[in-house]
Amino acid sequence: DQQVKQNSPSLSVQEGRISILNCDYTNSMFDYFLWYKKYPAEGPTFLISISSIKDKNEDGRFTVFLNKSAKHLSLHIVPSQPGDSAVYFCAASGWSDNQGGKLIFGQGTELSVKP
Amino acid sequence: DAGVIQSPRHEVTEMGQEVTLRCKPISGHNSLFWYRQTMMRGLELLIYFNNNVPIDDSGMPEDRFSAKMPNASFSTLKIQPSEPRDSAVYFCASRYYPSGIPSGNTIYFGEGSWLTVV
Secondary structure (H helix, E strand, O other): OOOEEOOOOEEEEEOOOOEEEEEEEOOOOOOEEEEEEEOOOOOOEEEEEEEOOOOEEEEOOEEEEEEOOOOEEEEEEOOOOHHHOEEEEEEEEOOOOOOOOOEEEOOOEEEEEEO | OOOOEEEOOEEEEOOOOOEEEEEEOOOOOOEEEEEEEEOOOEEEEEEEEEOOEEEEOOOOOOOOEEEEEEEOOEEEEEEOOOOHHHOEEEEEEEEOOOOOOHHHHOOEEOOOEEEEEO
8 A cells, every 4th residue: 555656657758858757645644745766776865855934945056845635745856857767766754653654655657858 | 874775775685584684874863764665555654663662564565574673773574484575675765753843753764775675
């Protein structure tokens, strides 16, 4: 039973264009969301996050949008660069969870940015 | 600063053998996670510890899997006996919790242990 879902296993975009990666969640108790980036043969690295009190967080070329009513978040990369080619994982956590806020990840979306 | 250190990086073993994966979390961190990466389920949480105590092991596939954290700087994930379907990349991650701020939920991953069971 996947609480965090990334329905697109792959995405291909042209260099310079916008990349939009999507994520849906089912648990309304989640209140903190993160995106991780993973290159082959490496561990995932933290990219950007957003708490449920916000609907947008921006860091350079990366922006995360949160739609709580739809239980949906997205990661926008503008402009996309070939070095952004990687697998992107969405994760969700219940900060208020008194068990320590475990992170639940989605299946990942493989982004390919073509020159 | 040293990150999360995992060993071995690669392991090839025969079905039925015992496999032990090791993890050293970032110094000062008190939460440790074991994840398994598969194509179908992405990063699947197996178990996590807070202050060396297992909090949630509901993701552990079956009794063949066990995890321990004898102290704050070391954890093991053991598979006995191993089966071909256990072949995957196993990641360890750590964080400091509670940090008092929501961003304290950011966890830091090791480079993974690539397990192949033949």
